[in-house]
Amino acid sequence: MNSSQIIELDSKKPLLIDPDRPIYLDYQATTPVDPQVLEQMLPYLTHDFGNAASRSHAYGWTAEKAVDKARQQVADAIHADPREVVWTSGATESTNLALKGAAHFYSGKGKHIITLRTEHKATLDTCRQLEREGFEVTYLEVQEDGLVDLKAFEAAIRPDTIVASVLFVNNEIGVIQPMAEIGRILRAHKVLFHVDAAQALGKVPVDVEAIQADMMSLSGHKMYGPKGIGALYVRRKPRVRVEAQVHGGGHERGMRSGTLPTHQIVGMGAAAELAVQLMDSDAQRIGKLRDRLLKGIQERVEETYINGSMEHRVPHNLNISFAFVEGESLIMALKEIAVSSGSACTSASLEPSYVLRALGKSDELAHSSIRFGIGRFTTEAEIDATIELIAGKVGKLRELSPLWEMHQEGIDLNSIQWAAH
Numbered sequence: 001m002n003s004s005q006i007i008e009l010d011s012k013k014p015l016l017i018d019p020d021r022p023i024y025l026d027y028q029a030t031t032p033v034d035p036q037v038l039e040q041m042l043p044y045l046t047h048d049f050g051n052a053a054s055r056s057h058a059y060g061w062t063a064e065k066a067v068d069k070a071r072q073q074v075a076d077a078i079h080a081d082p083r084e085v086v087w088t089s090g091a092t093e094s095t096n097l098a099l100k101g102a103a104h105f106y107s108g109k110g111k112h113i114i115t116l117r118t119e120h121k122a123t124l125d126t127c128r129q130l131e132r133e134g135f136e137v138t139y140l141e142v143q144e145d146g147l148v149d150l151k152a153f154e155a156a157i158r159p160d161t162i163v164a165s166v167l168f169v170n171n172e173i174g175v176i177q178p179m180a181e182i183g184r185i186l187r188a189h190k191v192l193f194h195v196d197a198a199q200a201l202g203k204v205p206v207d208v209e210a211i212q213a214d215m216m217s218l219s220g221h222k223m224y225g226p227k228g229i230g231a232l233y234v235r236r237k238p239r240v241r242v243e244a245q246v247h248g249g250g251h252e253r254g255m256r257s258g259t260l261p262t263h264q265i266v267g268m269g270a271a272a273e274l275a276v277q278l279m280d281s282d283a284q285r286i287g288k289l290r291d292r293l294l295k296g297i298q299e300r301v302e303e304t305y306i307n308g309s310m311e312h313r314v315p316h317n318l319n320i321s322f323a324f325v326e327g328e329s330l331i332m333a334l335k336e337i338a339v340s341s342g343s344a345c346t347s348a349s350l351e352p353s354y355v356l357r358a359l360g361k362s363d364e365l366a367h368s369s370i371r372f373g374i375g376r377f378t379t380e381a382e383i384d385a386t387i388e389l390i391a392g393k394v395g396k397l398r399e400l401s402p403l404w405e406m407h408q409e410g411i412d413l414n415s416i417q418w419a420a421h
């Protein structure tokens with residue numbers, strides 16, 4: 001067997017239908033590369049391996065052409081100009097470049113930054129670093145449904161505010177912030193607007209003009225592209241400047257040096273185009289699956305609480321707290337389903353989700369939450385099996401819980417005076 005046959009066989013392997021593995025319902029953590037995307041990437045790992053910066057021969061020109069095409073695909077997906085797209089290693093790096101880059105470049109104008117308490121860690125940790133450098137950050141509260149209050153947002157703007165950063169679609173609870181309204185407020189106050197759209201592209205229409213974004217972070221692996229590739233949109237009119245964070249050969253118009261990973265870039269471009277093409281059909285199918293999952297759980301399990309607005313939310317996400325059950329125990333009991341409690345990025349820390357806490361949820365309910373991420377390859381049979389498993393395991397865990405027993409007996413747990421230990 002020669003190598004091209006091996007590649008052909010591997011790329012035809014079914015993606016997720018594998019009875020020996022758990023049902024994958026963690027599409028907000030990451031997605032598999034769509035086979036159509038993979039097919040377009042493969043030649044750039046082998047035959048067309050040139051360096052896009054090699055200007056003197058055909059190997060370089062072929063790579064450059066592929067990079068240009070992908071840049072156009074990503075630009076088209078967000079209604080931007082290809083010259084406004086900077087390749088990075090992912091949304092984390094894009095957000096670092098956007099916030100540190102803008103903060104450093106415009107520090108003469110002011111030192112104040114606005115963001116939300118429910119942002120992704122990529123934003124929150126970058127803001128913490130900027131605080132250590134002397135910048136001041138306002139972390140705005142959100143309402144019970146996860147949405148920011150626009151009046152509070154506008155009130156947080158100060159004369160020295162240089163940039164605000166808002167998550168388009170929340171990775172834990174899937175809520176969609178009112179981006180156009182936020183963009184309008186920020187433009188009126190001449191404050192730069194950075195948008196983390198890592199979880200938005202392919203799920204909701206993303207248009208940098210409609211929401212007046214100045215910078216936007218994107219990621220390949222959240223939309224059926226490869227991991228390790230992302231992009232930062234940086235507006236040209238009116239021009240936005242960011243100070244480079246990675247220095248070297250001056251690639252990407254000096255904003256981000258490093259040899260371009262052609263195959264990854266081709267994958268991100270193809271994934272972005274496909275994400276927009278399939279947005280409506282994906283959303284329709286996935287929405288039905290999500291409703292089926294929710295209905296199934298609600299019919300079979302009492303005392304469940306939905307986290308985050310259902311109205312302003314992408315259909316790909318369901319985040320539910322199962323009262324009287326500890327989230328980690330539930331996840332351990334649910335070995336046949338791959339889901340997250342809290343966010344995928346922080347579930348190693350075993351702390352209750354800061355996003356759910358920001359919605360005003362108690363520690364207990366935050367601890368008992370499960371995030372279901374439904375995606376392009378989820379089937380109805382997988383949803384039905386999940387409902388069965390959840391109903392069975394939650395029931396079993398509650399049987400072991402003295403608090404559940406008391407609740408069943410009608411005792412109001414809030415009225416109990418617990419003895420101090």
Ligand SMILES: Cc1ncc(COP(=O)(O)O)c(C=O)c1O
Binds near residue numbers: 345
């Ligand atoms: C909303 C959001 N922003 C940023 C990131 C980071 O993206 P990447 O993995 O491409 O660095 C993620 C992924 O966890 C995310 O969900």
Ligand code: FES
Binds near residue numbers: 326327352368
């Ligand atoms: S879910 Fe139990 S420690 Fe967080």
